Amino acid sequence: MKPMLDDTIKIIISSQCQLGEGAYFAKAHNCLFWVDILGQRLFRLHCQSMRVSQFTMPEPICWVMETEQAELVAGFAKGVYKLNSEDFSRELLYAIDHEPSQNRLNDGKTSRQGFGFFGSMDSQEQTNSGKLYRFGHGQAPTAVDHDYTISNGPAVSKNGQFLYSTDSDKQTIYRFTLN
Template sequence: MATEIDVLLDIKTTLGEGPVWDAESQRLHWVDSADGRIFRSTAQGTELCAWEVGEPVGSIAIGADNTHFIAALQTGLYRVDMESGAKELLVDPEPDEPTNRLNDGKVDRRGRFVFGSMDTLEEKPSGKLYSYDAEGGLSSLDTGIICSNGPCFSPDGSILYFSDTWTGEIWSYDYDVDSGAVSSKRTFATVDTSTGGAADGATVDSEGCVWQALVYSGKIVRYSPEGEVDRVLEMPVLKATSLAFGGPELDILYVTSMAKPPLPRFPEDGQLRGALFAVTGLGVTGIAEPRYGK
């Protein structure tokens, strides 16, 4: 079966990000970071609905009971009710960093939400990597980050992958599934940022390979567990931002994109900018993502 890249929804998200497939409800979720919206649809892009959260949103997790989201917003980590849209502040991890906002996140195999922060101008290393557990405990896992992106876990949960977009490095850490602690940080792979591409969202497939969106270059790269380039997909837009496997068989790669770059130094794009894409025929499957607190 040949690989096909189709537009699932051409909704022109200003900054599409953070796709999450919920295997229990069979629904795809993603965000428009810049416009402060959370979206949900079926695998085919039908039954589209949205929630307005009133501020930039970096990423979300689905709550264990499927009645709320955990949302990493500009001003902190929130609980967002799916029925009413009401939001409740859980924790503000950086009250002394007014130019930071929370960004990409993913749930580990024990239901913790692992997320990072970033400098909104993408210049100073004021960001951190955090873990938030089901009891409301917040832990700092790493510091000195400019733009947190791409947290994801190996199939057994024992390795955490993560990138600081503008360092050109994708890191891996040993991850203690029981405690949520990290150790043995090392470089997993490098990205040549001089060509215009930079590491953005990421996911891991059932074979343990890491799929990374290289934003501004129009490429999706699959890395082997050893960090070697295994496959490169050329997307129909330059600003592909993040990705997640989903669908009933977990064999569809959903890819978000941005319609408008966040800063003037970043490139414009073609007519399909901001669309949500569905990539089929890859011959691999993803891993069902856990819900927060479960």
């Protein structure tokens, strides 16, 4: 006998994002973070209390990650910053200033090896000027792929061997071997 599934969709968090992305569970903080890129907001769901908080950012925030030292790192439109986990003030770690002026960062994830991967994209979604970057373990962000219009969804395979990266405009998923 098959269990009956409830096909009702329920809203459990109404965050009203203009462009909500990048859900990330920060284990050491026991929180789920996500961003509203166009609304320039960071959201935090504290998993124990189920309380949602939002924080206004000074520019578009594109992703959040947690380091092995439980520090929060975030990609903003033009750079990678360390975030203070109390007030979410920021400190510049890496400026991404060799991108075309119309580009901004977009979407990022971490690998099991502790590297961060994130993309950049043309804010107007017109040209393939975006890149895929890798950083971590004291290394500054380095472009590892290019020619993205809308770099999206870096994701690591369940076995940790592959990185998947998407160009949403081209409707193409790329697979890279992580080694």
